[in-house]
Amino acid sequence: MGEASGRLEFWYEFSSTYSYIAAMRIERLAETAGVTIDWKPFLLGPIFASQGWNTSPFNIYPAKGRYMVREMERLAEQHDVPFRMPAVFPQNSLQAARLALVGAEAGWIIPFTKAVYLAAFRDGLDVSNRAVLEDVLRGLNLDPAPLFDRIAGPDIKEQLRDQTDLAQESGIFGAPSFMVGEELFWGNDRLEQALEMARKG
Amino acid sequence: MGEASGRLEFWYEFSSTYSYIAAMRIERLAETAGVTIDWKPFLLGPIFASQGWNTSPFNIYPAKGRYMVREMERLAEQHDVPFRMPAVFPQNSLQAARLALVGAEAGWIIPFTKAVYLAAFRDGLDVSNRAVLEDVLRGLNLDPAPLFDRIAGPDIKEQLRDQTDLAQESGIFGAPSFMVGEELFWGNDRLEQALEMARKG
Numbered sequence: 210m211g212e213a214s215g216r217l218e219f220w221y222e223f224s225s226t227y228s229y230i231a232a233m234r235i236e237r238l239a240e241t242a243g244v245t246i247d248w249k250p251f252l253l254g255p256i257f258a259s260q261g262w263n264t265s266p267f268n269i270y271p272a273k274g275r276y277m278v279r280e281m282e283r284l285a286e287q288h289d290v291p292f293r294m295p296a297v298f299p300q301n302s303l304q305a306a307r308l309a310l311v312g313a314e315a316g317w318i319i320p321f322t323k324a325v326y327l328a329a330f331r332d333g334l335d336v337s338n339r340a341v342l343e344d345v346l347r348g349l350n351l352d353p354a355p356l357f358d359r360i361a362g363p364d365i366k367e368q369l370r371d372q373t374d375l376a377q378e379s380g381i382f383g384a385p386s387f388m389v390g391e392e393l394f395w396g397n398d399r400l401e402q403a404l405e406m407a408r409k410g
Numbered sequence: 411m412g413e414a415s416g417r418l419e420f421w422y423e424f425s426s427t428y429s430y431i432a433a434m435r436i437e438r439l440a441e442t443a444g445v446t447i448d449w450k451p452f453l454l455g456p457i458f459a460s461q462g463w464n465t466s467p468f469n470i471y472p473a474k475g476r477y478m479v480r481e482m483e484r485l486a487e488q489h490d491v492p493f494r495m496p497a498v499f500p501q502n503s504l505q506a507a508r509l510a511l512v513g514a515e516a517g518w519i520i521p522f523t524k525a526v527y528l529a530a531f532r533d534g535l536d537v538s539n540r541a542v543l544e545d546v547l548r549g550l551n552l553d554p555a556p557l558f559d560r561i562a563g564p565d566i567k568e569q570l571r572d573q574t575d576l577a578q579e580s581g582i583f584g585a586p587s588f589m590v591g592e593e594l595f596w597g598n599d600r601l602e603q604a605l606e607m608a609r610k611g
Contacts, residue, residue, distance in 0.1 A: 269461075272582070395477055395481075
């Protein structure tokens, strides 16, 4: 638990099951490795769209989707993280990602991110629903109204577009992804390897 | 290195880079775990075709393809396995897979499989080329002519079709895949986890 010797960017999408598992694991692993994490919410939708997909590949390719659900059950048990598939999948994560960017400025992005993930993948709620996000914010002692006003303005919208463009330019094509400098790692299962590289960094 | 306590099916495609890495690792890991491996060559082409793909997803999705090549370099270093991308990718693996089925009967499927992979991913050769496969066979002190006669007949062709159908029916959508009973694991990076389940029986 020495001083942080390196940095790692954690690129995540609120509708991604594997991103959820990574979000629940990353703080403890990063602390042990002495690595500082930059939390980077982005949208997979535009990246998938540029690949010709109009929904999650887990819906487009049913065998892959069935496997993902089974693997989530195994991962949840392995990492002692609660999991259920929400009725709506994938969920529109636009509002959640915009709020997270406000949280990045204000210092509450990490608890907000985890609370949104738990709402979706522990409680099965639809986090594209404003009322669900309001409850999440209130649970963090934040007043929802001014935050929703804020994300209705142009600056946060543009920030999220820029962040998503940056993801795509960096070669990111799925979530979670981890960047250590220009080195890309894709998938929750690559988290340890990415941290090891950041630590040595 | 005790008696084998369980079995694991190793489903592989000769044109798959990640299958190559798994093939080079699996014997030692299986011996340590005391698990018996059933080597199961199959064709991804028909499975991909049923998903609407006419080539490797690494070609269809260039960001994914670039990432795969970079990850192969990292995996090759990590596991001390030689690697280069062959000029032709993916390679037509039909003849290699049919020969491997003859090898399964005759007891040389494992050295044949590894030799084909090394020809492709160490030496950069095109293993859809009959002369390359003949060299591989001669390297194992096998006479190529009767083996090529054998795979021209209907029984091996049908065996490979059946094996590929069985893969698809088992939920397999990529390679390598590992089956322990009805439990499916996808990807070279799941090999250890699959062996652990097989070991526990």
